[in-house]
Amino acid sequence: MAFAWRSALDRLDERLALARLAAGPERPALLAFMFHVLFEDEAAMNRHEVDPQQRITVRVFEQFVAYFVAHGYTFVAPADVLRGLDPAGKYALLTFDDGYYNNRLALPILQRYGVPATFFISTHHVEAGQAFWWDAVYRHRHRHPLPPAAQQAEYAHLKQLRHPEVDHYLVDHFGAGALQPVGDLDRPFTPTELQEFARAPEVILGNHTHHHAVLTNYAPAAAKYELAACQQALVRLVGAPASAVAYPNGNASAAVRAAAVGAGLHLGATVQAGKNYLPFDRYGVDVLLLNRFLLWGDQDVARQCALFRTDFHLKQLLRFWRRA
Structure with a gap:
């Protein structure tokens, strides 16, 4: 009964959100x-070499980019955001x-659409040629599955550890051999490949910590080290540090934010879904804690994009009323 009620609420929320989008212009936002x-x-995707995560293919990604180009969006880099947006x-x-x-x-x-993208790099993985832990877990559990609840608990447990404990x-x-990539699909860039990739004007590199460290698991000094070590590695790899950071797992706190500033980072991205309304100062948007949306490749792309654009969600309103 509870599941059916939530499903009905989700459907109503989507219908109202899309109706609001059709009824009038969007509010300015990033x-x-x-x-x-x-x-x-x-x-x-079906080779099971890598955790499929959001199941994004090249075709889906191009549909997504084409949608926002067609709807009049300007694609920006962190430097554009930091200079100030209209x-x-x-x-x-x-x-x-x-x-x-x-x-x-x-x-x-x-290149086809003339838009930039920022690639947040976990630099230890590039320099060491090391696989990402979630891919190692995915491959092993694909062959030797656990019950769903136990598998979810394993992922949750690993996200609470520091990188030596994860390894x-x-x-x-x-x-x-768990830390060794199995092919081109699951491996990180090599240093030479990353250098070549970064030469493209559409490519901006960002900081994703040195060891893909979930920074709230670390003492402030260790969190700052992870961010600073990534900055130093980017200098070694491509000649310049980053201006932007994506916090692994989206985990940020006041101490993590301060560590990012101390490492010379000026823009930060979380995994909290939502629009970043303009102007930032009017709406209390912290440029070091920007919201980001996730696209899912196994769902209707245009419908998801429309829902990202809308400024009304019934569920958000209901949550506000419950808190009031």
């Missing part, structure tokens, strides 16, 4: 979007987290 893995096609404008900030080599598949689309868990549970 919409930021977060991607991770990019698959060449469905067949690549408070009457509609903007999109494209971001990719982690540093997967498969992200190179986005470049022809970015120890993987080796202890899955063997000495």
Whole structure:
């Protein structure tokens, strides 16, 4: 009964949100979007080499970019945001987290439409050629599944650990080769590949910590080290530090924000969904804690994009009333 009620509320919320969008213009805002893995096609996704995450193929990504181009959005880089955006404008900030080599598949689309994207890099993985922990877990559990609740608990547990503890868990549970990528799909860029990729004018590199560290698990000094170590590695790799950070798992706090500022970072992205309304100062938008939306490749792309654009959600209103 509760599930049926929530499903009905979701459907009503979507209908009202789309009706509001059709009835009048959008409020000016920056919409930021977060991607991770990019698959060449469905067949690549079905090889089970990498956690499919949001199941985004090249075709889906191009549909998404084309939608926002067609609806009059200006695509921006972190430097554009930091210089200041026209408070009457509609903007999109494209971001990719982690540093997967498969992200190179986005470049022809970015070039075709003339839009930039920011790629947040976990630099230790690039320098060491190390796989990401969630892919190691995904591959192992695909072969040796746990009950769903236990599998969810394993992911939740690993997100609470610091990076040496995560590595120890993987080796202890899955063997000495757990940290090795299995192919081009799950591996990070190599240093040479990242240098070549970063030469494209559409590509901006950002900070995703050195070890993909969930920073709220770390003492303030250690969190600052993770951010500063990534900055230093980016200098080694491409000659310049980043101006923007995406906090792994979206975890941020006052101490993490201060650590980001101390590492020379001026823009930060979370995983909280929502529009960043303009002008930022009027709506209390903290440029170091920007919201980002997730697109899902197994759902209708145009419908999701329309819902990202809308300024009315019944569920948000109901939550506000319950708090009042």
